[in-house]
Amino acid sequence: MNIAYWIVAGLLALFYCYAGTLKVIRSRDQLRPMMAWVDRIPLPALRALGTVEILGATGLVLPPLTGIAPSLAPAAAIGFVLLQTGAIAVHLTGGDRRIALNVVLTATAAVTIWLATSL
Template identity: 80%
Template sequence: MSIAYWIIAGLLALFYVYSGLMKVARSRDQLRPMMAWVDRIPLPVVRALGVVEVLGAIGLLLPPLTGIASWLAPAAAMGFVLLQIGAVAVHLTGEDRQITLNVGLIATAAVTFWLATGL
């Protein structure tokens, strides 16, 4: 098991668990200061994105830990790449055009995918 995978996947999973739980648990008013796009997306979709983020984080860590369905780790990493590509599109079509974090998450998820294929 690659130490680099565990460090990068662990940090990525930590980010997505935090972000996902915020989207699931907080109101639109509480999310707005951090995520200006929430006013343009229906709240059930925001909640669903939060659930997807938490499940993806679990998919990065649990399969390699257990050795069961280890193909899920690269699938989760690729899912995060696709999720962030969609996020870039949402940001660019709205008023807030801040995509630096999204580009960084795409790069991190891509590296995680590459490392996961070697598990």
């Protein structure tokens, strides 16, 4: 289970670290081709969302790696499930039906929760 956690959580952390960094450093114009919804939220909220994603990615990796507060890893994964639930709602309310990635990320975060509780 330990190896499975590191594979799943590592991939999830890489994705969120990348996506969060893009949201923090890129402009709306640069993000628009990848994320059609960026015009519907204020720029400070977009930057905050990116920061939350980076912190969540850190929370998946550092606590189990260091052994300090390892209960933060499932908490970070729960946060990602909630984040993706909100993302699905934003997509659907905006008329965007492309939620396959969000569903996959939700399922991956749910598996991460299960794997983290068995560490």
